Amino acid sequence: MTKSLSGPQAPGPRARSPSAEAAPDFTALPDSVAGQFLFRFAPKSWRPFLQLARIDRPVGWWLLLLPCWWSSALASVSQGQPPHWGHLILFLVGAIAMRGAGSTYNDIVDRKIDAMVERTRRRPLPSGRVSVTAAKVFLAGQCLVGLAVLLSFNAFTIALGFSSLLLVGVYPFMKRITSWPQAILGGAFAWGALMGWAGAIGSLALAPALLYFGAIFWTIGYDTIYALQDVKDDERAGIGSTALFFGGRVRIGVGILYGAALICIEAAFLAAGAGAWPQAGLAGFAAHLAWQVKNIDPDRGANALRLFRSNRDAGLILFAGLGAEMILLSIA
Template sequence: MTEEVTPFDIVPDSERRGLIGALPRGWRPFASLMRLDRPIGAWLLFWPCAWSVALAGLGARGAALILWFGLGAFAMRSAGCVFNDIVDRDLDRQVERTRLRPLASGRVSLKGAWALLIGLCLIGLAVVLQLRVTAALVALGSIGLVAAYPYMKRITWWPQAWLGLVFSWGALVGWPAVTGAMELAPLLLWGGGIFWVIGYDTIYALQDKEDDALVGVKSSALALGKHVRAGVAVCYLLALAFWAAALWRVRPDGLGLAALLPMALHLLWQVAALRVEDGADALAKFRSNRFAGLLMALACLVVGTA
């Protein structure tokens, strides 16, 4: 007689080792739903916040704001992953890379996912309450964009552009959190962030091209086809142009442009070394943007505090 296999027996390897594997068994699907084993998304959401705070000169609360934004980035990226999985649970069952996600595999109930999402959003709200009024209002203004994002891959070949609006939004929040007002510099920083996100998320989407084509999911990687490398290069060049303008706005001399050079070299390496048909390499290049974000933060710090 064959022993019945339940959804709880069908788990990805990531739940059997590392941080998630060390948790009690009942917690592991929820930790996986939050992508606790893959913090890269939280880093990528955090960096534009840090850039903006640094470019604004840090101010009296700079260190505290950085910590609050770190907590907010973790909570809201986790919340975004939960909401995305709620919306995509049927699609996820059809894609090899995502079929074992907790909701798609039935290891977390829909009710449990919604409860987790609400809890994470409350943490995000607690962070927003630490900000000046202007910054708090700007932060809340992203809610509609965040809620719409999971549907974009069904509507447009460029869901990465929508993700760029969302994941760079912190650049609009950090500056008024320090100064209490909105200016052109953070808008330019945000514009650069949008193209940065389109570039790196196009690289990320290379992993799923075949499955996405089969299930009818749209992506910039599919839209660009053989021109992915050129498309990413254009996005990164536009990002650098916007960032150069932002730094020049704060300090109109060569120091700002020189501070951007390490970031420019890193992005050039990503494009030049990218192996388009190698999913593992695409993932590695995508993850390297955690370091790229640090390079940009240092550039903003040099210019903002000089």
């Protein structure tokens, strides 16, 4: 019961100040996945850092991880080796840590641009919930985890891992000078297609090189779909993307990129002597990519996000075929 100068009032909803009603909700960003385990139980003070590391958007570390798993499995298939289970676990930990580090670095560099884009303006740095200094400290911590994982491999793989840092370092700046920043992202995200083979064998060959190019084309394709969400804001901000480059022909563009990915991956399988199970996985992968291309709609941002996220499932289908043959060969 509340009181006023005119006498008693009937119970009702508590009034909110205009500033309270206008306050943005930072618990879920526009492209985050609701109901994440860590967000339900982590202290509120941790949540901006979990968002910096993209823990609320797990598809990113999946897309970094899957080329590593493909490559490790392909090496086992090619050499008739048993599965490198320890490597698969290390790649999982490394992918989560380094995707978080890369995203934090990207947000530090892009914080002013992010403030001008509707989808990104509520991220921790442009919204002021995390300072640049705190973000840099957090970045260093994630890099140390990634370094510990990398040092668990052979010397060739360690050197190969360090050589990827050039692509990671220049990627955030590419959107300012080219319409194809996705190509640099592809080079960085597909690096695992080299790392898995190198970790297993200690060198490289034609098969992982072809797999790497296939993963690059796949990455450019799915990130073009992702960039459809930001076309208008990117145009206003004066930054480039393949979604803007293709314009009304984005479906054709993504279709060509996905087609190139399939050709390169098939060539990698042939070079490695992969059998029926990897070919079946590749067929399922191809069917999933065709479904994505068919359903691209430049005017539906939510649909673009759904299609982008579905690439985790596409990548797992391909890995399932490789994994099946890897296990069957090991027990034969």
